[in-house]
Amino acid sequence: MPASLTRPAAALAVLLLAGPAAAQVQPVNPASDPVVARIDGNPIHLSEVEEAARGLPEQFRAMPPPMLYPLLIDQMISQRVLADAARKANLQNSPEVRARVRQAEEEALQQAFLAREITPLMTDEALRARYQRDIASQPAEAEVRARHILVQTETDARSAITALQGGADFAALARERSRGPGAAEGGDLGFFKKEEMPEAFAEAAFALQPGQVSPTPVRTQFGWHVIKVEERREQPRPSFEESEPELRRAVIEEAATQVVDRLRAAATVQRFNLDGSPMAAPPATPPAAPAPR
Structure with a gap:
């Protein structure tokens, strides 16, 4: 993996591997989004359960919905009663909670921006072209x-x-x-x-x-x-279908690197030491000596 991908924002792009549905919440038709539970009158909709299911590890997503969904609904009920109790205790205004909410918002924004920039590159045509270039054209x-x-x-x-x-x-x-x-x-x-x-x-x-x-x-x-x-x-070289997950990962990582590098180059960045003092700028790379004639 390129060194630049160790930057947190670029690394978040790996979340796109599950596909656009996992990276972005899809609009739901209210008529097809029934209420599956109520807690003190507040509803939990089927769409919320489906969104929670998409975030589960693959082995759990493979469970039949009649088995999985009751477990998820029960878990969401427990989560809601805990969150409601915390609001009644006014914990949403505590510095610790507000800091965590800000952090969650930052991460959601990073993922949304990367999804917007990268998802259009993940077309079947683009992946097949990369397969031909990087895999199919290589010798056995x-x-x-x-x-x-x-x-x-x-x-x-x-x-x-x-x-x-x-x-x-x-x-x-x-x-x-x-x-x-x-x-x-x-x-x-x-x-x-x-x-x-x-x-x-x-x-x-x-x-x-x-x-x-x-x-x-x-x-x-x-x-x-x-x-x-x-x-x-x-x-023999692997088929496109066998190679697609790795091709998708490669496109995501390269595109994320380019997006983050472009944004960093356009931003005004100041660095400081741990004591708050300005950090010395790194020495400029000297120009290469001209080749002898």
């Missing part, structure tokens, strides 16, 4: 399926290679001698990409063809390996 990723025998010393690894050259079965030898992952399965590591393994191991494995065994031991931080490649394949 190579993968190999390999076995290994992991031992503690180079001497032990060379002994294993000698045994294999003499006709020993690799899987059986791995079960007998290996101290590494998958030893019980004959050293089988399954399919993996180059970046998923230690560099020396990956370089050796991807240099082999199916059926070949590394001619010399390969050393990593885990010990000494003897490697046999079983299969090679190219992993």
Whole structure:
């Protein structure tokens, strides 16, 4: 994630990942918004329950409405009676509550502004264009399926290679001698990409063809390996549907960064030390020296 996204306002854009419905309250037709409870005469409408449901974690949203909604209504009743009691005690005017209300308002405004700026960019056409640029046009990723025998010393690894050259079965030898992952399965590591393994191991494995065994031991931080490649394949690129959540996240993060950077550049910002004294301006970056002719 870019460093600029650690700024609070930009980070709030991640809330848009649930889609526009979760970021903005939709207008409700009063005729289709029945009252589902009353507390001292004050109503709770179905739309309020539905809005609360949209804010729940996915595993709760998946519950059937006949099970979920009574639980939500009961929770909202408890929340309302507590809030009403606090108002009767005049707590809404306490400095602590007013500060928290201001903070909640600030966060709501930030989210609303980011939603207004970013939501128009989240079109199906824009996401598909990004998919073609960033994913579909990229070459397929190579993968190999390999076995290994992991031992503690180079001497032990060379002994294993000698045994294999003499006709020993690799899987059986791995079960007998290996101290590494998958030893019980004959050293089988399954399919993996180059970046998923230690560099020396990956370089050796991807240099082999199916059926070949590394001619010399390969050393990593885990010990000494003897490697046999079983299969090679190219992993197809994921479909648009599989990639859409990550594409949406990337668009949101980039757009949020641009929005926040634009607003910060247009604002007059003063910084102060913790004692209230003016903070010294950071030194200007010197211009780059001209390239020699």
